[in-house]
Amino acid sequence: MLSVGVYGLGLCVILLLGGCASKAPAPVGGWDWVGPVPDGYYLIRRGDTLSEVATRHGVGLRTLAxxxxxxxxxxxxxGRLLRVAPPDGSPAPQPSAPRRTPAVVAAPATPERAAQATGTPKAPQAGPAAASGVSWAWPLQGSLAQRFSAGDRTRQGIRIRAxxxxxxxxxxDGQVVYSGSGLEGYGNLIIIKHNDKYLSAYGFNRRLLVAEGDRVTRGQAxxxxxxxxxxGGYLLHFEIRRDGTAVDPLLYLPPRS
Structure with a gap:
């Protein structure tokens, strides 16, 4: 059975969503940056925001962007590199004083968080699906061979037998932004961009029917x-990603009758 190359799809998602457009060094030794960080760059860590990085390096948010x-x-x-020094080496402009913002009140646990914390499959909820702005449908009918697990890099989607x-x-509905077999561990893979936040990925295919750039509609082969x-049969590997991060597809797909 093919194993899932999580880092591979992660990088592909980043590039497709319009990651850093500056002439940063290309990743080496894998899909994430490996080795010393070049001068003038910062290695992004989980939980970082552009505003925080800008403040740490004394750069204005819009300048850094x-x-x-x-x-x-x-x-x-x-895992990506972020340029934190001017491309020409000139002194970085100083940011203006930060604006005071109201305290953030912790949001109540969502069905998605509850499902991830307990490991118990939850019925799809209207909340995440409605908030996505996307009208979702199952990519095919078949029994589940594997469920999503947020803490397991090999279970970043679901697998459906067929x-x-x-x-x-x-x-x-969306646009095909990847169609090929260049991402190790996914086999023949299709990635569709639905809006600025959401992508879906379809791996382990024997044949691809659409090409990059094609517009597709929900339910189209x-x-x-x-x-x-x-x-129990052949498998489809299916992922939904929000802002490049895998989420549980069962929270977005409609209930099965």
């Missing part, structure tokens, strides 16, 4: 199952 080709809402991703040749359908074998 401009050096890295970022646009609002200035999303950045762990017969070889079964058509894989687009889970929502985009691939055929038949590359990865499971004891």
């Amino acid at each position: 401009g050096w890295n080709g970022l646009e609002s809402p200035y999303s950045i991703y762990a 017969r070889a040749g079964t058509q894989v359908k687009a889970a929502a 985009v691939a055929e199952v038949g590359q990865a074998v499971d004891g």
